Amino acid sequence: MVDRRKFLKASSLAGASMLAGNSFAGTPNSPFKAVLDNPIVISTWDFGVAANAAAWDVLKNNGRALDAVEKGVHVPEADLNNQSVGKGGFPDRDGKVTLDACIMDEFGNCGSVAALENIVHPISVARLVMEKTPHVMLVGEGALKFARQQGFKEENLLTPKSEKAWKEWLKKSEYKPEINVENKSFRPDKLPGNKFNHDTIGMLAIDAKGNLSGACTTSGMAFKMSGRVGDSPIIGAGLYVDNEIGGATSTGVGEEVIRNVGSFLVVELMRQGYSPEDACKEAVMRIIKKKPEIAKEIQVGFLAINKQGKYGAYAIQKGFSFAVCDKKDQSLLIKGKSYY
Numbered sequence: 476m477v478d479r480r481k482f483l484k485a486s487s488l489a490g491a492s493m494l495a496g497n498s499f500a501g502t503p504n505s506p507f508k509a510v511l512d513n514p515i516v517i518s519t520w521d522f523g524v525a526a527n528a529a530a531w532d533v534l535k536n537n538g539r540a541l542d543a544v545e546k547g548v549h550v551p552e553a554d555l556n557n558q559s560v561g562k563g564g565f566p567d568r569d570g571k572v573t574l575d576a577c578i579m580d581e582f583g584n585c586g587s588v589a590a591l592e593n594i595v596h597p598i599s600v601a602r603l604v605m606e607k608t609p610h611v612m613l614v615g616e617g618a619l620k621f622a623r624q625q626g627f628k629e630e631n632l633l634t635p636k637s638e639k640a641w642k643e644w645l646k647k648s649e650y651k652p653e654i655n656v657e658n659k660s661f662r663p664d665k666l667p668g669n670k671f672n673h674d675t676i677g678m679l680a681i682d683a684k685g686n687l688s689g690a691c692t693t694s695g696m697a698f699k700m701s702g703r704v705g706d707s708p709i710i711g712a713g714l715y716v717d718n719e720i721g722g723a724t725s726t727g728v729g730e731e732v733i734r735n736v737g738s739f740l741v742v743e744l745m746r747q748g749y750s751p752e753d754a755c756k757e758a759v760m761r762i763i764k765k766k767p768e769i770a771k772e773i774q775v776g777f778l779a780i781n782k783q784g785k786y787g788a789y790a791i792q793k794g795f796s797f798a799v800c801d802k803k804d805q806s807l808l809i810k811g812k813s814y815y
Contacts, residue, residue, distance in 0.1 A: 564694020705729025752787025
């Protein structure tokens with residue numbers, strides 16, 4: 476005979492799961508764990524296509540989402556033609572390339588590094604901060620010392636191309652980033668001197684077990700002040716993952732993302748029932764409403780995915796794109812919607 480109290484409790488939990496968009500499904504220790512027929516990985520910007528392909532190599536073989544996002548963002552971190560992420564990134568005003576990254580898994584574990592020099596793959600250092608220390612973030616010399624202890628090899632991250640851009644910038648030392656300049660062809664013969672921006676790769680994945688993980692990595696704002704750290708290594712700002720709900724990541728001017736705890740906000744809006752795109756839009760609108768004049772001159776974009784594998788994005792300015800990879804299409808690039 477069925478215990479009425481247990482029956483009502485089980486019915487209540489199941490109903491809550493449905494109302495919250497299956498919010499209980501896939502929680503690591505939950506009886507509602509679901510297996511997806513179609514793992515998926517999404518990431519920011521056009522260079523996310525190649526990054527997604529590397530992540531897909533893990534996901535298609537029933538690998539863990541955490542391993543997928545780490546492997547995926549390794550691609551732009553090592554791409555010398557990508558001057559906004561990893562080796563070859565634009566330096567700060569002192570000519571030093573400093574890297575920021577964070578990673579978060581399905582259990583809520585997270586790790587990050589900021590202002591890290593001489594290490595090609597900061598995302599892997601961030602993962603070891605998560606797995607081998609009692610901390611969430613290590614910065615500067617402390618992060619480098621930890622990386623050395625873990626066997627990472629140091630190398631010069633400043634490439635001749637980025638060094639040339641920095642020296643050209645020094646002639647005027649004007650700091651006025653141009654929106655979406657990272658999507659434009661690099662012309663070393665026509666350096667504008669003051670129009671270099673930065674960008675980030677943020678990546679979110681759901682594996683075959685229905686679990687989420689995310690990664691975010693960048694070389695930061697071009698010609699930033701020494702010591703400046705943006706949103707990319709900040710859990711809740713540049714990246715946030717809740718395995719019951721979904722995940723979000725950001726790109727653009729990190730200061731405004733930090734002020735609004737942007738990625739956490741997007742995930743919480745999805746918890747309230749917003750679609751991924753609508754949640755990203757609401758986060759963007761809060762930035763615009765608080766600082767409308769500043770918002771006209773900057774780019775911020777959010778990318779999100781929910782537990783059901785539905786994704787969406789929204790940005791302040793047009794020009795933001797994101798890449799999607801699943802078993803149907805491994806090279807999908809989508810133009811994100813925007814306010815302006």
